[in-house]
Amino acid sequence: MNFVDVVFYLFATITLLAGVGVVVARNPVHAALFLVLAFCSGAGIWMLLEAEFLAIALILVYVGAVMVLFLFVVMMLDVNLVQLREGFWRWFPFGALLAGLMVFEMIWVLGSSQTSELSKAVAHAPDYSNTKELGRLLYTHYVYPFELAAVILLVAMVAAIALTLRRRAGVKSQNISKQVKVKKADRLRIVSMKSEPKNQ
Amino acid sequence: MNLLANLLPAAAEVFLLVMVCAILIVDLMVTSRSKIFTYMLVQFTLLGCSLITVGTHTSQVVHAFNGMYVDDLMSDVLKMISYLGMSMVLVYSRQYLMLRGLFTGEFMVLALFSLLGMNVMISANHFLTLYLGLELLSLSLYAMVALQRDSAVATEAAMKYFVLGALASGLLLYGMSMLYGATGSLELGVISNAIAAGVHNKLLLTFGLVFILSGLAFKLGVVPFHMWVPDVYHGSPTAVTMLIGSVPKLAAFAFTVRILVEGMQSLVHDWSGMLIILAVASMALGNLSAIAQTNIKRMFAYSTITHMGFMLLGLISGGIEGYGSAMFYTVVYMMMSLGAFGMIMLLSRAGFEADTLNDFKGLNQRSPWLAFMMMLLMLSMAGIPPTVGFYAKFSVLNAIIQTGHTPLAIIAVLFSLIGAFYYLRVIKLMYFDAPESHAPISMGSDTGLLISINGLGVLFLGLAPSTLMSICAVSVQQSLLLH
Secondary structure (H helix, E strand, O other), X not given: OOHHHHHHHHHHHHHHHHHHHHHHOOOHHHHHHHHHHHHHHHHHHHHHOOOHHHHHHHHHHHHHHHHHHHHHHHHHOOOOHHHHHXXXXXXXXXXXXXXXXXXXXXXXXXXXXXXXXXXXXXXXOOOOOHHHHHHHHHHHHOHHHHHHHHHHHHHHHHHHHHHHOOOOOOOOOOOXXXXXXXXXXXXXXXXXXXXXXXOO | OOHHHHHOOOHHHHHHHHHHHHHHHHHHHOOHHHOHHHHHHHHHHHXXXXXXXXHOOOOXXXXXXXXXXXXXXXXXXXXXXXXXXXXXXXXXXXXXXXXXXXXXXXXXXXXXXXXXHHHHHHOEOEHXXXXXXXXXXXXXXXXXXXXXXXXXXXXXHHHHHHHHHHHHHHHHHHHHHHHHHHHOOOEHHHHHHHHHHOOOOHHHHHHHHHHHHHHHHHHHOOOOOOOHHHHHHHHOOHHHHHHHHOOHHHHHHHHHHHHHHHHOHXXXXXXXXXXXXXXXXXXXXXXXXXXXXXXXXXXXXXXXXXXXXXXXXXXXXOHHHHHHHHHHHHHHHHHHHHHHHHHHHHXXXXXXXXXXXXXXXXXXXXXXXXXXXXXXXXXXXXXXXXXXXXXXXXXXXXXXXXXXXXXXXXHHHHHHHHHHHHHHHHHHHXXXXXXXXXXXXXXXXXXXXXXXXXXXXXXXXXXXXXXXXXXXXXXXXXXXXXX
């Protein structure tokens, strides 16, 4: 058992335990944090497979953006745990059946003779850069679909803004630039009045 | 391959994308009263695109971007017609949108994005680009259906369209992944060669074909994957219904032909059998359901289902005549549906939608010319000479009889006869019934001119269809390498 194997089993164990933690944690915030841990150790396993770019993207995108958003939502919503856990045992046999089915499928696929030939990963030379290879493919061979995907994201953005942004009448909001630009004369009115005799 | 050789065939798409982004920014500086400026810019973009498409046209089939993009005669012709169609959609819907507060930059930008998606689909040569083009088109359309936020029907329609569209995309992707597994490539030409050379796993190929065909049927809106069509047509603002019901049909035609004919020509016996079921079911259900509709947008939705089923007949018969007539049918259908939906928008006014059959009662007394145009369009949809609809149906039937599917042709004619009822009913309502309201019809000179050109064009093309027909035949012959 060499060093790589030790690291792999370490990450794999953490991933599995974190996965169990996501399901069994009572507090939804803890569950989300367990998921973050699972992503991080998953990224570690990808790193072992020489897929550095994907590993870093997983952490940046999923841990950095998606999970943080998720945590915000979880914290803002008042999740009723009792209601969530209701009917757990009633649906347990069904869930167990599905899980068993998936385990059976995985054993079937991974145990077949075809996959055992594929599973031998090829080790690359030390100067091999996964990021460079991905970039080379994306920006040469697949540049057209890559740009199209970017256009689709732009459409999604335009559509989301067009559908959600609207100015309702009577909404009170601050106009910062107006506030900054305000002059004394706009706010203060000096009225000259005759002095009145003091009431006696 | 250098950059210019790749970019030149796709110059029209590049120009379109650049202009969309520019319009997106320029529109921010245009006040909501002078949106006509954005509108003119959009029309200018369409004009520019068509000039570039003509300018970069070559007589050969050009592949670019490592075989992901193809520039051939069929793609150029379909693109030119799609620019024209999109321009007509915008002219027809300008006043309608203004009255409903929808005449915004977003609407026009999304319309151009959908056009970009269609163009990508039309000249795609790779499953990746086909799929991305389709998603670009669909996403823009989903958003456009939902733009009228305060309307519950529109929101419901958008929701249904979105969910069912996502399901269809899933089916399509699943089928594509199976074909990739069976042939080892996503490029249509390579897939076609691999299938012709014999594929090890035939079962995988068949399953892939079934999934792809289901996805295609969803997007075309043919029975039994038609459930979304009536609700979406009914619920959307009429301008969006017009857009959904007209120009994307060209892209759907190109999409279907590229996948089935270019990619899977060797499996023609497998897929043409499935297409027969789809076509017959669509013609039967579409025509029979359309009779029961009182809402004219719903009626046209069922009529679309029928027309798409009829178009599939051309694909079933195959050969230059078959594919050429299917292309001709699609182009003609686009023209007719543009005119029909344009008429609904012409009769609508602020706060009033002329979308029931009763709104067409006595149109002859209110405006004889509009009634005449509508009559031409309805006659064409029903397939009655001398309009072009007759010639389109005739050429498809001719192709299918020549390939020995006479029973299919008889079924098609029978259902067209049933279908003629509801088109003729509209004419009867216009000419023989008393009008329900005498509200004046206000139309701009541009829309008035366009509807006249559209209606008379349907008549003129029916009298002289040979030019368009030969263009269609030559382009499918060149693009699909038929002999």
